[in-house]
Amino acid sequence: MVKLNKILITGAAGFIGSHFARILSEKYPALKIVILDKLTYAGNLSNIEDCLQRPGIEFIKGDICDLQTVRKAMRDCNAVVNFAAETHVDRSIEECSPFIKTNYFGTYVLLEIAREMNIKSFIQISTDEVYGPIPEGAFNENDPLNPSNPYAATKAGADLLCLSYFKSYGLPVCITRSTNNYGPYQYPEKVVPLFIINALQNKPLPIYGDGKYYRDWLYVGDNGEAILLVLEKGVPGEIYNVGAQNYIENNQLAKLILDHLKKSWDLVVRVNDRPAHDKRYALDCSKIERLGWSPKTPFQDAFGKTIMWYLENENWWKE
Ligand SMILES: NC(=O)c1ccc[n+]([C@@H]2O[C@H](COP(=O)([O-])OP(=O)(O)OC[C@H]3O[C@@H](n4cnc5c(N)ncnc54)[C@H](O)[C@@H]3O)[C@@H](O)[C@H]2O)c1
Known part of the structure; x- marks a missing residue:
């Protein structure tokens, strides 16, 4: 496991990233955390108001597509978790360019600077949508990508770029692909x-x-725990599916x-x-289960x- 000393979390003013920032800062109170978020329509500082009160947490308003901003945000970090993305499928069908910019080009900028800064752990947050639909059964991490909409295609492209940085440059990248999350602080277009x-x-x-x-509904806090486990114990170059079979x-x-x-x-x-x-959509999650994660939150309770x-x-x- 990489000893974390300072970590960059992008997109943590959004839904899943804000839960993750809270979980991480509670487990590692001494850890220095930099949050980089553009505060698009989907980002909201009140999602992380409590986290920002903690010592050692810095917020930077900025774009992951901007090289200088990313360089400044990643300085002295040894880990990166990338949540920043355009995430609404309907919007991607209306107008794809912001998705290409943030989801693909923005991930490229993060990877480049991560390489420059000798980052020891880079976690890319991806989605089950990259596999496309499956009428029955479940996809595992070796199945081919078959995205149906522009959002999913840009996420699939980013995944492949991340894996290429592992193979070409040895950048220690892991990818998590989760199913649909539910919980507080989700932007009301979802x-x-x-x-x-x-x-x-x-x-x-x-x-x-x-x-x-049919979608598999996963409690956002359980996804946050899965991402934390991958940060702590994930094997570089590996992809981990995350779902609740719900x-x-x-x-x-x-x-x-x-x-x-x-x-x-x-x-x-x-x-x-x-x-x-x-x-x-359906995922086989046996790989992350072997790493030590399983969903803990009962649906009835958490959905209520x-x-x-x-x-x-x-x-x-x-x-
Ligand atoms: N919500 C889900 O059910 C779900 C499921 C699987 C995977 N994911 C993935 O998880 C990640 C987070 O999803 P979410 O639902 O929390 O998203 P969200 O839309 O709630 O939040 C995205 C955040 O990214 C920020 N952002 C957008 N563009 C940026 C840019 N160019 N630079 C910096 N920050 C930028 C926004 O301001 C916002 O705070 C995404 O990568 C998404 O693909 C989400």
């Missing part, structure tokens, strides 16, 4: 907070097509939220399907608490 917030306001819950789309159809997701909030199914409206909408969090934190999402 399906879980969107459905909760719309239901709270008696607004329609838009379901794409027939709603028969497959839920979109119709059922809406029903769970409506039932929890005692709202009627009448709020559901069917909308035109997204192009190239993948029916089902997530709904309550959005109910109780209206100020956060109204902003």
Whole structure:
């Protein structure tokens, strides 16, 4: 394991990165942490307000595509975890260029500076979407990439670039590919907070097509623990799938939220399907289980608490 002395976390003002920053700073209170985030529409400093109070945590507002900014942010670090990304599939179908810039070119800039700075551990946060859909069974880390939408394609490109830096330059890179995360602090364009917030306001819950789309729902804190384990014990050059084996159809997701909030199914409206909408994603996670991780958070409990969090934190999402 690399002895961490200072770490750069990019994109930690977003959803998963903010949970990870909290988990890391609680486990390693003496660790120096630099957070680099552009604060796009999806980034929100209030997601990490508590972390920023801690001594040893520095925040830099800046773009991972900017070489000088990244060089400054990575100075004296020996580890990097890259969460910074454009993440909304629908937006990538509308306009792909920000996805190419941040997800692909931005990852290249981080890799280049990591090489220059002799970084000892570089963790790239990727997604199950790079494999594309699977009607049954589950993908393992050796399966080919087959992304269906521009977001997933830019993430797949970044994964390949990361692996090439391991092979060509020996940069110690690990990749985690997780399934769909849920939990507090997720930007309300994503399906879980969107459905909760719309239901709270008696607004329609838009379901794409027939709603028969299956995703594996993973609690964001469990993903944070998985990423931390890969940072601590991951083998350079390796990819780790992360999932909860908790497959839920979109119709059922809406029903769970409506039932929890005692709202009627009448709020559901069917909308035109997204192009190239993948029916089902599924991951074989035995590799990260062998490393020592398994999802700890029971879905029923954490999903209910997530709904309550959005109910109780209206100020956060109204902003
Ligand atoms: N949310 C999920 O369910 C999920 C599932 C699998 C993988 N992922 C991956 O996890 C990572 C984090 O996802 P998320 O849901 O937390 O995203 P998010 O959209 O909530 O947050 C992204 C963060 O990156 C920042 N950012 C964007 N462009 C930047 C740039 N050019 N420079 C610096 N910062 C920039 C934003 O300001 C924001 O704080 C992404 O790489 C995503 O592909 C997410």
